[in-house]
Amino acid sequence: MKSNPIRLTGTSYAVLALFDQCGGEATSYDLKQALDSSIQNFWPVPHTTAYEEPARLAKAGYLTARQEEGGRRKRVYALTEAGREALREWAADPSASAPQLKEEAVLKVFAGGDPGPLLAARIAWHRGKLEEFGEYLDAVRGVEGMEGQERALRVGTGYHQKMIELLESLAAEVERAEV
Amino acid sequence: MKSNPIRLTGTSYAVLALFDQCGGEATSYDLKQALDSSIQNFWPVPHTTAYEEPARLAKAGYLTARQEEGGRRKRVYALTEAGREALREWAADPSASAPQLKEEAVLKVFAGGDPGPLLAARIAWHRGKLEEFGEYLDAVRGVEGMEGQERALRVGTGYHQKMIELLESLAAEVERAEV
DNA sequence: TGTTCACCGTTCGTCCCGTACTATACGACT
DNA sequence: AGTCGTATAGTACGGGACGAACGGTGAACA
Numbered sequence A, B: 001m002k003s004n005p006i007r008l009t010g011t012s013y014a015v016l017a018l019f020d021q022c023g024g025e026a027t028s029y030d031l032k033q034a035l036d037s038s039i040q041n042f043w044p045v046p047h048t049t050a051y052e053e054p055a056r057l058a059k060a061g062y063l064t065a066r067q068e069e070g071g072r073r074k075r076v077y078a079l080t081e082a083g084r085e086a087l088r089e090w091a092a093d094p095s096a097s098a099p100q101l102k103e104e105a106v107l108k109v110f111a112g113g114d115p116g117p118l119l120a121a122r123i124a125w126h127r128g129k130l131e132e133f134g135e136y137l138d139a140v141r142g143v144e145g146m147e148g149q150e151r152a153l154r155v156g157t158g159y160h161q162k163m164i165e166l167l168e169s170l171a172a173e174v175e176r177a178e179v
Numbered sequence C: 001t002g003t004t005c006a007c008c009g010t011t012c013g014t015c016c017c018g019t020a021c022t023a024t025a026c027g028a029c030t
Numbered sequence D: 001a002g003t004c005g006t007a008t009a010g011t012a013c014g015g016g017a018c019g020a021a022c023g024g025t026g027a028a029c030a
Helices: A010-021 A028-037 A049-059 A081-092 A104-110 A115-140 A147-178 B010-021 B028-037 B049-059 B081-092 B104-110 B115-140 B147-178
Strands: A025-027 A063-067 A075-079 A100-102 B025-027 B063-067 B075-079 B100-102
Touching (some): A010 A025, A010 A075, A010 B104, A025 A028, A049 A063, A049 A075, A075 A081, A104 A115, A115 A147, B010 B049, B010 B075, B025 B028, B028 B049, B049 B063, B075 B081, B104 B115, B104 B147, B115 B147
Antiparallel strands (some): A063 A075, A100 B100, B025 B075
8 A cells, every 4th residue: 555655754643643533534624724723832834734744645555535526626534544553653652853942032032132022022922822722722622522622722721821931031031131 | 245045034044143143253063063052942953054054145145155275174154244234134023933832742642642651751851951051051151252152041941941841730630631 | 797705725946854974183092 | 103983074965844825616795
């Protein structure tokens, strides 16, 4: 089945995991939605990934593709046993690549930008995310089959809170140094 | 001078900023060192960037290149006025692209991996980083011309501490759910 | 029946990134 | 002096990741 062997990246497994959580079957659009509302906070990917990666995975036999005939000829992908197995194996391995944070606002501060506006904007942004998550969480809380999403959202919430704390202490430190 | 116009990315500015902090002149290797000991925590880049990006920037007129003749024909780059100006302009703009965290351990937990070992390993990793930074900080504290590095290290320290807190609360939550 | 707008899907070029590799310097040991 | 081991310095390259830009689809409303 692996007509075209490929290298599986973290993103590949992220996609496989989302299929798994969707019951093994989904369209790229479903995937895109799931991406935005669950893993964006610890594994961000651009939306094109939701279209490109399943195609890659299907070529290698980890998914099957079935094209619908309707107007928007959607493609429905489904996990194969190979896909499920690859995912399980990867998740069972307790090693993981080093975490990475990319924070342009902090980079700008480092580069000499005025910390005040930069950090304030960023803090506001995180606050907005928290609010957004509150709504998502309300929609998802207790719903059958949404436990994965819910947990992901709680992780996200914690992440944004910690970032706010970090940025605030950074802002305070900078301000102290100014004076 | 911009014989070959290029798009400046966050990484481009990171490199320019490091040149600036090095007094405007440095070799790729100097850059690589600076990369590892300062911005890795909020703007990680692979070491090849320290060789590739200056070449790109030089082609577009933001740096000048001067090749040494010695055994390791090092290339010494220096900021041009255009480079300095581009950096200043970028840093002065208070907007910044959304921050991104990539955390494979959390992704694995999301995908069904056993949280215990995954989170424990990650927490230990962050603790190691904290220790490492303690040493760096001792070496740099109060040294003339190292204020940039020092601040970057303090940001890094805060980041790792917050991540430890986040992962610990996540681990606690998961454990509670298990029981 | 047209216009508008939100939704859905894809293409493409460039940047990024990790792996693997080469080369130079230098001290240690014999 | 030779050669070995290791840290230091630099490069090549293939393919994944990214984002801008665009094109199609369908329902609402006039």
